[in-house]
Amino acid sequence: MDAQEVIRCFFCGVLMQHPEEHHHLMGRDGDLLTNRKYIQHTHQACHKQYHNDSVHLISWFDGYLSRLMDIDFHLYHREKLRKEK
DSSP states (O other): OOTTOOOBOTTTOOBOSSOOEEEETTOSSGGGGTOGGGEEEEOHHHHHHHHHSOGGGOTTHHHHHHHHHTTOHHHHHHHHHHHHO
16 A cells, blocks of 8 residues: 555545555455455444444445445445335
8 A cells, every 4th residue: 555545434435544444345255355346444433333333324324325336336226225225
């Protein structure tokens, strides 16, 4: 990682001093474990919130959806359906 690279939490979009955790957007099976396209830096608290809280209670979820759409439309659609339930 370049020392001047801007690192933002993929969930909330806030600038980070350093990566705290990583989220595997497509899971961790097989080649997905190391596929950089689907591994994103996250705050520990945001990562925990994503996995434990209802999407309806997460203030940054819409921004996360926007960032997700830029990476993979199918993932975006799947996550958007979670919010529509």
